[in-house]
Amino acid sequence: MRKPIIAGNWKMNNTVKDTEALLTELQPLVKDAKCDVVVCVPFTDIVRAVELCKGTNIHVGAQNVAWADKGAFTGEISAAMLVEAGAEYVVLGHSERRQYFGETDETVNKRLTQAIRNGLKPILCVGETLAEREGNKTEGVLQVQLAGAFKDVEAKQAADVVIAYEPVWAIGTGKTATSAQAEETIAFIRSEIAKLYDRQTADAIRIQYGGSMNPSNASELMAQPDIDGGLIGGASLKAADFAKVVNF
Numbered sequence: 001m002r003k004p005i006i007a008g009n010w011k012m013n014n015t016v017k018d019t020e021a022l023l024t025e026l027q028p029l030v031k032d033a034k035c036d037v038v039v040c041v042p043f044t045d046i047v048r049a050v051e052l053c054k055g056t057n058i059h060v061g062a063q064n065v066a067w068a069d070k071g072a073f074t075g076e077i078s079a080a081m082l083v084e085a086g087a088e089y090v091v092l093g094h095s096e097r098r099q100y101f102g103e104t105d106e107t108v109n110k111r112l113t114q115a116i117r118n119g120l121k122p123i124l125c126v127g128e129t130l131a132e133r134e135g136n137k138t139e140g141v142l143q144v145q146l147a148g149a150f151k152d153v154e155a156k157q158a159a160d161v162v163i164a165y166e167p168v169w170a171i172g173t174g175k176t177a178t179s180a181q182a183e184e185t186i187a188f189i190r191s192e193i194a195k196l197y198d199r200q201t202a203d204a205i206r207i208q209y210g211g212s213m214n215p216s217n218a219s220e221l222m223a224q225p226d227i228d229g230g231l232i233g234g235a236s237l238k239a240a241d242f243a244k245v246v247n248f
């Protein structure tokens with residue numbers, strides 16, 4: 001029932017010029033994709049990316065959004081700015097934001113509700129660190145992250161959020177969770193959504209895997225019943241590699 005969604009998270013890579021080259025190369029390679037295809041690009045690339053992807057099956061997203069409408073928040077980008085620039089999706093709560101920029105479950109929740117209020121589709125990232133996994137704390141960590149992020153979010157809105165399960169130890173390390181580990185944890189996340197909301201919402205919500213996903217492991221991960229897509233970092237920076245993941 002759930003349509004798969006493969007999203008590239010470019011992180012802090014690609015100038016406008018690089019964006020033009022990458023998207024021009026990518027378009028013909030993904031035009032027959034059976035999944036939703038998204039590229040989440042740096043703020044400065046959004047307008048050009050949207051222009052280039054008009055009339056194609058590639059959707060454009062941002063990598064964060066402010067929780068306030070406007071005002072004295074130096075360095076932040078508002079939802080209205082993203083919407084007017086043409087962004088449809090927004091990555092929220094990425095572990096790099098949590099680790100380097102002080103993002104907490106509370107700020108993620110404020111950004112998530114702001115995104116929803118403004119019609120942006122959130123890609124909410126959750127995941128445990130290596131120490132947490134080795135300390136058998138994975139489920140507890142995910143429970144807290146999910147309950148925090150979805151506070152005051154109604155079931156109908158929650159069903160449209162995309163969750164990205166990104167074990168922090170698998171990001172940029174070349175160390176992928178095995179498909180069994182990813183499936184088990186993503187099934188757990190779905191059961192938590194059923195607890196926070198109901199079965200219908202849990203069945204509708206799309207949950208991606210993220211963390212060193214690439215052309216060689218994508219099809220095995222995507223074959224798991226609870227894995228509905230991927231959030232791709234490094235492998236989204238090369239058109240041929242990202243296309244292979246999209247065409248899993």
Ligand code: 13P
Nearest residue numbers: 009171172211212233234
């Ligand atoms: P990598 O695919 O480079 O491991 O990054 C994953 C990620 O953090 C996507 O948001």
